Amino acid sequence: MQTELSRKLGIEHAVFGFTPFPAVAAAISRAGGFGVLGAVRYTAPDDLKRDLDWLDAHAGGRPYGLDVVMPAKKVEGVTEADVEAMIPEEHRRFVRDTLAAHGVPELVEGEASGWRITGWMEQVARTQLDVAFDYPIRLLANALGSPPADIVERAHDRDILVAALAGSARHARKHQEVGIDIVVAQGYEAGGHTGEIATMVLTPEIVEAVDPLPVLAAGGIGSGPQVAAALTLGAQGVWLGSIWLTTTEADLHSPALTRKLLAAGSGDTVRSRALTGKPARQLRTEWTDAWDGPAGPGTLPMPLQGLLVAEAVSRIQKYEVEPLLGTPVGQIVGRMTAERSVQAVFDDLTRGFEKAVDRVNRIAGRSGRP
Numbered sequence: 397m398q399t400e401l402s403r404k405l406g407i408e409h410a411v412f413g414f415t416p417f418p419a420v421a422a423a424i425s426r427a428g429g430f431g432v433l434g435a436v437r438y439t440a441p442d443d444l445k446r447d448l449d450w451l452d453a454h455a456g457g458r459p460y461g462l463d464v465v466m467p468a469k470k471v472e473g474v475t476e477a478d479v480e481a482m483i484p485e486e487h488r489r490f491v492r493d494t495l496a497a498h499g500v501p502e503l504v505e506g507e508a509s510g511w512r513i514t515g516w517m518e519q520v521a522r523t524q525l526d527v528a529f530d531y532p533i534r535l536l537a538n539a540l541g542s543p544p545a546d547i548v549e550r551a552h553d554r555d556i557l558v559a560a561l562a563g564s565a566r567h568a569r570k571h572q573e574v575g576i577d578i579v580v581a582q583g584y585e586a587g588g589h590t591g592e593i594a595t596m597v598l599t600p601e602i603v604e605a606v607d608p609l610p611v612l613a614a615g616g617i618g619s620g621p622q623v624a625a626a627l628t629l630g631a632q633g634v635w636l637g638s639i640w641l642t643t644t645e646a647d648l649h650s651p652a653l654t655r656k657l658l659a660a661g662s663g664d665t666v667r668s669r670a671l672t673g674k675p676a677r678q679l680r681t682e683w684t685d686a687w688d689g690p691a692g693p694g695t696l697p698m699p700l701q702g703l704l705v706a707e708a709v710s711r712i713q714k715y716e717v718e719p720l721l722g723t724p725v726g727q728i729v730g731r732m733t734a735e736r737s738v739q740a741v742f743d744d745l746t747r748g749f750e751k752a753v754d755r756v757n758r759i760a761g762r763s764g765r766p
């Protein structure tokens with residue numbers, strides 16, 4: 397699974413893996429892919445430093461990257477308390493009532509609730525970058541919107557390639573204008589924040605729109621034939637997020653959630669604003685149904701919704717309240733039917749890719765691989 401881009405980066409497979417877990421990122425890089433660590437949850441620079449130290453020591457000398465979230469709409473000069481004050485009482489009551497209806501226990505005094513608005517603020521992302529630029533990262537990716545020009549410049553000064561996720565050709569062209577090096581064309585099927593265009597349609601649109609920039613196809617990819625399809629559509633590689641969630645290296649902290657992911661079919665996700673206020677694909681649960689149903693008060697815009705549900709999500713996760721328990725994940729969840737090591741995922745991708753290329757050649761009446 398080699399392409400011009402994989403050769404440029406010195407990796408064996410043009411498979412990029414986004415993951416919030418350092419152990420998964422390291423395993424992806426060791427397996428010959430390109431591990432990219434999600435930084436959004438690191439609100440304390442020391443935590444990020446600790447995990448980058450670990451990642452650097454365990455990536456086997458292979459390249460790896462970091463993904464930050466700098467929303468296009470900036471949340472600046474606003475504190476968490478300001479945002480808290482903007483949340484209507486009706487919405488707070490809905491959260492309380494939904495949790496009470498499922499008997500979800502309270503957190504113990506002093507326990508932090510996972511999700512904080514701060515991870516989505518540009519100044520926090522900049523603090524993360526101040527830490528990350530001290531490490532030999534080879535790629536910096538930005539999730540929501542084009543990265544600021546000065547960040548692109550700082551990365552380029554350090555010989556770091558810059559990538560940005562795009563859900564439309566228009567977004568991809570905006571990224572190109574700020575001088576990024578790689579566009580991740582992320583389709584509707586993907587886990588996490590996603591647009592409305594399917595990967596099959598989006599990838600060639602973006603490839604054409606930003607030519608000659610290399611494009612990675614993302615969303616709904618989890619098998620070798622799908623990697624082959626992505627390259628056929630003009631992508632220089634693939635960017636996978638969901639598939640790693642059920643690897644043995646992932647640390648979901650919830651056996652019940654792993655069981656739910658392994659049991660879910662490709663139709664068991666929903667694109668809902670319930671988690672952050674922006675449409676994000678996730679497991680469909682009674683929690684997303686409550687928010688998206690007619691009895692709900694409607695979701696709030698980002699970052700209010702994320703802050704409103706932060707503690708509730710932590711409580712649901714901690715006590716593994718199964719009907720409400722979910723996570724961002726894409727439609728590829730239907731193929732995630734057994735826990736496997738990251739290496740086993742790569743073995744499966746490679747085998748499937750080779751078979752797919754052989755099959756296409758056979759069908760087309762050609763012999764041998766290109």
Ligand SMILES: Cc1cc2nc3c(=O)[nH]c(=O)nc-3n(C[C@H](O)[C@H](O)[C@H](O)COP(=O)(O)O)c2cc1C
Pocket residue numbers: 414434435436463464465537538539540561582585586587588589614615616617635636637638639723724725726727728
């Ligand atoms: C649990 C989870 C969390 C994610 N968080 C982020 C994030 O913080 N930043 C980002 O750029 N993309 C994030 N994504 C999206 C991935 O980077 C990737 O584009 C997507 O997972 C690809 O589609 P797939 O889920 O079908 O593999 C997340 C995806 C998942 C499944």
